[in-house]
Amino acid sequence: MRLHTLEVTAFGPFAGTVEIDFDELGSDGLFLLHGQTGAGKTSILDAVAFALYGTVPGARADGRRLLSDHAPAGVAPRVRLEATISGRRIVLERSPEYERPKMRGTGTVKQQAKATLTWLDGQGENLSRIPDIGDAVKGLLGMSAEQFFQVVLLPQGEFAKFLRAGSDERGKLLERLFDTTRFGDVEQWFRDRRGTGGKLLAEQQKTVDLLAAKVAAAAGIEAGADADPVEWAHRLSAEAADTRDAAAAVLERAREVDAENRRALDTAVALEQNLHRRTGALTVLDTLTASEPDRQRLRSERDAARRAVPVSVVDLDAARAVADAEAAAHAARAARAPLEEHDEGRALLAEIGDVPADTDRAVIRPRCEQWSAEVARLDDLLEQHRRVATIEADLGRVAERRRALGDNHTTLVAERAALPDRLAAAAAAVSESEQAAASVPGLVSARDRAADSLGAAVELAALGTDLERAQQRVLTLHSAFNDARDTHLDIRRRRIEGMAAELAARLTAGEPCEVCGATEHPAPAVPAPDTVTKNDEAAAQAAEQRAERALADARTAATEISGAVAVLRQRCGDVPVEDLTVRHADAVYAHDAAKALAEHLVRRRAAVDELHRLATDLDERIRRVEAELADLDRRTAVLSAEAAEVRNRITAAVGDADSLTPRRRRAAELAAAATALLDARSTASHARKVAEQRSAAALAAATEAGFADLDAARAALRPGERIDEIDRVLRAADNERAVAQATLAEPAIAVLTGDETADVPGARAAVAAGAAALDRAHAAATEAARRYLDIDAYTARLEQAYAKLVPLRDEQAELADLADVVAGGGSNAKKMSLRSYVLAARLEEVAEAASERLRRMSGGRYEFVHSDAADTRGRRGGLGLDIHDEYTGVVRSTKTLSGGESFQASLALALGLADVVAAEAGGVVLDTMFIDEGFGTLDADSLDAVMGVLDELRAGGRVVGVVSHVDEMRQRIPSRLHVIRGRSGSTVQVAS
Numbered sequence: 006m007r008l009h010t011l012e013v014t015a016f017g018p019f020a021g022t023v024e025i026d027f028d029e030l031g032s033d034g035l036f037l038l039h040g041q042t043g044a045g046k047t048s049i050l051d052a053v054a055f056a057l058y059g060t061v062p063g064a065r066a067d068g069r070r071l072l073s074d075h076a077p078a079g080v081a082p083r084v085r086l087e088a089t090i091s092g093r094r095i096v097l098e099r100s101p102e103y104e105r106p107k108m109r110g111t112g113t114v115k116q117q118a119k120a121t122l123t124w125l126d127g128q129g130e131n132l133s134r135i136p137d138i139g140d141a142v143k144g145l146l147g148m149s150a151e152q153f154f155q156v157v158l159l160p161q162g163e164f165a166k167f168l169r170a171g172s173d174e175r176g177k178l179l180e181r182l183f184d185t186t187r188f189g190d191v192e193q194w195f196r197d198r199r200g201t202g203g204k205l206l207a208e209q210q211k212t213v214d215l216l217a218a219k220v221a222a223a224a225g226i227e228a229g230a231d232a233d234p235v236e237w238a239h240r241l242s243a244e245a246a247d248t249r250d251a252a253a254a255v256l257e258r259a260r261e262v263d264a265e266n267r268r269a270l271d272t273a274v275a276l277e278q279n280l281h282r283r284t285g286a287l288t289v290l291d292t293l294t295a296s297e298p299d300r301q302r303l304r305s306e307r308d309a310a311r312r313a314v315p316v317s318v319v320d321l322d323a324a325r326a327v328a329d330a331e332a333a334a335h336a337a338r339a340a341r342a343p344l345e346e347h348d349e350g351r352a353l354l355a356e357i358g359d360v361p362a363d364t365d366r367a368v369i370r371p372r373c374e375q376w377s378a379e380v381a382r383l384d385d386l387l388e389q390h391r392r393v394a395t396i397e398a399d400l401g402r403v404a405e406r407r408r409a410l411g412d413n414h415t416t417l418v419a420e421r422a423a424l425p426d427r428l429a430a431a432a433a434a435v436s437e438s439e440q441a442a443a444s445v446p447g448l449v450s451a452r453d454r455a456a457d458s459l460g461a462a463v464e465l466a467a468l469g470t471d472l473e474r475a476q477q478r479v480l481t482l483h484s485a486f487n488d489a490r491d492t493h494l495d496i497r498r499r500r501i502e503g504m505a506a507e508l509a510a511r512l513t514a515g516e517p518c519e520v521c522g523a524t525e526h527p528a529p530a531v532p533a534p535d536t537v538t539k540n541d542e543a544a545a546q547a548a549e550q551r552a553e554r555a556l557a558d559a560r561t562a563a564t565e566i567s568g569a570v571a572v573l574r575q576r577c578g579d580v581p582v583e584d585l586t587v588r589h590a591d592a593v594y595a596h597d598a599a600k601a602l603a604e605h606l607v608r609r610r611a612a613v614d615e616l617h618r619l620a621t622d623l624d625e626r627i628r629r630v631e632a633e634l635a636d637l638d639r640r641t642a643v644l645s646a647e648a649a650e651v652r653n654r655i656t657a658a659v660g661d662a663d664s665l666t667p668r669r670r671r672a673a674e675l676a677a678a679a680t681a682l683l684d685a686r687s688t689a690s691h692a693r694k695v696a697e698q699r700s701a702a703a704l705a706a707a708t709e710a711g712f713a714d715l716d717a718a719r720a721a722l723r724p725g726e727r728i729d730e731i732d733r734v735l736r737a738a739d740n741e742r743a744v745a746q747a748t749l750a751e752p753a754i755a756v757l758t759g760d761e762t763a764d765v766p767g768a769r770a771a772v773a774a775g776a777a778a779l780d781r782a783h784a785a786a787t788e789a790a791r792r793y794l795d796i797d798a799y800t801a802r803l804e805q806a807y808a809k810l811v812p813l814r815d816e817q818a819e820l821a822d823l824a825d826v827v828a829g830g831g832s833n834a835k836k837m838s839l840r841s842y843v844l845a846a847r848l849e850e851v852a853e854a855a856s857e858r859l860r861r862m863s864g865g866r867y868e869f870v871h872s873d874a875a876d877t878r879g880r881r882g883g884l885g886l887d888i889h890d891e892y893t894g895v896v897r898s899t900k901t902l903s904g905g906e907s908f909q910a911s912l913a914l915a916l917g918l919a920d921v922v923a924a925e926a927g928g929v930v931l932d933t934m935f936i937d938e939g940f941g942t943l944d945a946d947s948l949d950a951v952m953g954v955l956d957e958l959r960a961g962g963r964v965v966g967v968v969s970h971v972d973e974m975r976q977r978i979p980s981r982l983h984v985i986r987g988r989s990g991s992t993v994q995v996a997s
Contacts, residue, residue, distance in 0.1 A: 006090045008088045009089065010085075010086070010087045017051060018990060029995070031966070034963065036964070037966075037982070040970065048991075049984065056084045056085070058150040059138075074564065078105075082101055093145065094124075095122060096123040100116075112454045112576060120135045122138045202817045203821075216802050220800060223795035224792065234803060238800040248789045253786050259781075260782075263776055267775075276761060282748050286744070286745035290742065303734060303735065312710045313722040316718040316719075320703040327696040327699075337686045337689040344682060347674075349372075353368070353369065365687065369682060379672040392647075393648050400648075407641075410634050411634070421623040428620075431609065445596070451592045455592040458577045459585040461574075461577040486552040489553075493542075500536075706718075848886065852871040863906070863909055867910065869913075870886075981996045982996075
């Protein structure tokens with residue numbers, strides 16, 4: 006990588022545009038970057054770093070403040086770098102994120118970072134996306150920003166700290182420079198595998214312990230297996246099998262005893278029951294023999310009653326027929342009464358006579374048909390008359406509906422007429438909410454601007470006092486600096502005036518003079534009373550430099566506060582806090598009011614849509630009401646015409662419609678009475694004939710049944726309950742006799758004599774004792790069998806689980822040992838993790854590369870010694886770095902080096918680390934590098950040695966930039982870039 010040109014605008018301390026030609030500046034391979042403290046020497050390196058990576062090294066990146074405070078308002082910070090990287094010439098241009106004043110109004114707006122990459126060789130597409138540019142630069146250089154800052158921009162003090170750091174701090178820097186992620190992944194993989202394996206092992210051990218506990222619980226013992234749980238479980242299983250077999254044998258013997266006792270009990274119970282049944286059967290037979298005459302009388306009563314039943318049926322029919330005939334005759338006489346009320350009826354009665362006859366039908370039927378026809382004709386007229394009433398009711402309902410619809414139509418029309426005004430009001434409300442919603446973003450910005458201005462004003466009030474103190478301190482320190490400078494100039498003048506006396510003090514008799522070369526010194530100068538020495542001048546110069554540094558620091562602090570005050574004044578417009586408070590409150594109120602109106606927008610739009618839907622609905626409802634009104638008018642006309650037609654028809658038929666109902670009622674009554682009379686007289690004639698036939702049949706039935714007459718048959722008749730009772734008594738006696746005889750005929754009872762005895766209580770006691778023994782034996786056998794099955798099942802599962810546990814245990818032990826070794830523990834004697842081992846190898850390479858340059862800088866006295874021993878207090882080893890002193894042959898700590906020696910060692914270490922990192926990045930050639938270290942700690946000889954190393958760096962065409970403010974460096978390095986500090990910003994001046 007070689008830098009060609011750098012252009013910086015409004016960046017860091019540079020207010021305007023600064024251009025640096027590195028090709029001219031580094032033409033002889035070495036140039037000096039110098040200037041006062043705070044002038045911006047390091048900012049040149051920051052600009053190079055920012056152009057390449059978009060960030061700056063170290064803690065300065067956290068500030069994120071790259072816009073120059075000296076730059077005019079509105080000027081954009083920009084860095085442009087032209088360089089050749091990996092054989093390709095490119096131009097990188099970047100602008101950082103910064104705050105610029107708003108084009109309108111007060112306050113600032115954030116400007117986003119921008120970047121471009123242009124390929125000057127014309128190959129490839131130019132880039133404008135920041136991520137793409139970052140990937141392209143990293144691909145060309147082969148290193149990250151962190152690596153670049155360490156190997157190209159060798160930072161102030163970083164390697165002095167690295168030189169004296171402990172293993173942990175040194176390891177952190179090496180991890181940033183060398184990618185050890187994959188080795189860390191290996192360590193993590195082992196840790197993860199050990200953790201996973203440990204969980205699996207613990208789970209499997211838990212399973213084994215749980216199954217062993219279940220085996221112990223099944224065996225009824227305390228938990229706790231032997232060293233070999235499988236052998237222990239098998240032993241318990243065998244013991245349980247023996248117990249099960251013994252309990253099974255006891256159970257079998259108890260079952261045999263119980264069966265024998267139950268057979269003896271069954272025999273005794275059967276004998277006792279048979280004796281009891283024999284005695285009962287004999288008693289029943291004796292009782293039945295004594296009561297036989299009574300049963301014979303009951304049989305005779307039952308037989309007579311059964312013969313009288315058919316006679317009673319016929320006799321009952323005859324009685325009913327006589328009663329029916331009498332009732333029919335009475336009804337026929339009663340049926341005459343309705344006809345006697347009318348002249349036509351009385352005429353008919355006179356024609357047929359009082360006694361029913363066979364000619365009644367021929368006389369009465371014609372009159373019935375005549376009156377029925379009259380009823381039918383009048384019914385039709387009455388139906389038409391009722392239709393008129395229905396039509397009139399319909400007309401009334403239609404009129405009522407017509408009035409209701411008219412009122413509804415009036416209401417709907419009025420509501421529809423009011424809708425346009427409601428729609429206009431709703432649309433205005435929507436427009437108000439839309440305007441409020443559109444104004445919310447602007448009001449948010451206004452509110453935020455007001456809040457920012459108010460905050461800036463409050464902060465400005467607090468910073469005003471700090472600025473006054475800082476400016477007063479600048480004035481005080483400026484006066485002190487002028488005094489120190491005057492003192493220094495006065496002492497230098499006095500020393501120059503007394504230089505002859507100083508030279509004379511070094512004259513020796515016979516030795517040549519340093520000025521004229523004479524060996525005789527006749528009149529050497531004598532020091533004046535106020536003559537000062539070189540030490541006095543050095544002390545005065547140091548005091549002047551301290552005063553200058555203090556003044557520069559105070560000015561920097563005042564400038565920073567002043568810049569902050571200017572920014573705050575720009576943000577708040579230098580308006581009083583009270584006015585800004587009112588403005589902020591007004592902005593908040595306006596925003597809240599607009600936001601509240603905007604929140605009603607959806608609801609108000611919905612209201613407009615609802616009103617549109619209501620208008621459509623009202624139009625449709627009005628149309629339906631008008632259509633229904635037209636239908637009602639048509640229906641009224643039709644009903645009125647129909648009613649008039651019916652009235653005309655009734656008048657033509659009967660004259661007066663009011664006589665329809667009486668006439669119809671009289672005709673109906675005559676027709677009904679005549680019909681009833683005909684039916685009653687026919688029924689009475691028929692009933693009389695049936696009664697005569699049934700009476701004759703009853704007398705014949707009594708004679709056939711063996712009775713003298715109907716009275717004898719009626720006396721023999723019995724109720725059904727009595728006959729059923731007799732049958733039950735006779736059946737019960739027959740059943741008792743049959744049961745008793747069957748019982749005595751049973752073989753088991755027939756052999757008995759009645760003298761036998763049965764001991765049932767004794768047999769029951771024996772059965773109870775045997776059953777209790779059987780229950781105990783059965784419970785013991787069941788428990789023994791269950792325990793054996795449980796132990797056997799858990800033993801099989803325990804054997805399988807233990808078979809899985811053994812290889813897991815062995816594998817986990819091996820994996821844990823490997824993980825400990827990889828992590829730097831266990832049998833790892835050096836206590837180095839895998840990642841530390843890799844870093845130690847890199848550090849060893851760095852030590853070898855740095856030792857070559859350190860030997861040349863120190864005149865062959867010092868070289869680095871890498872140590873892989875473990876650190877104190879168990880810290881990781883492998884990152885030790887000591888110094889071998891060739892003069893004494895002793896290896897000692899780097900902390901024992903003096904200031905100049907430490908600088909030589911840290912510079913050599915930085916250059917060695919740069920070589921190793923460059924090689925790690927693929928051997929990229931770093932044609933340009935910067936050394937930002939303090940050369941002021943070196944004496945003349947040491948500085949010569951360091952300059953010799955720098956000459957070697959530029960020997961291969963490399964350009965080395967040295968950042969220093971040491972005066973002697975300006976005498977040794979003719980190509981210089983002078984950064985000049987000013988009140989309005991820094992500038993640069995090139996001397997080559």
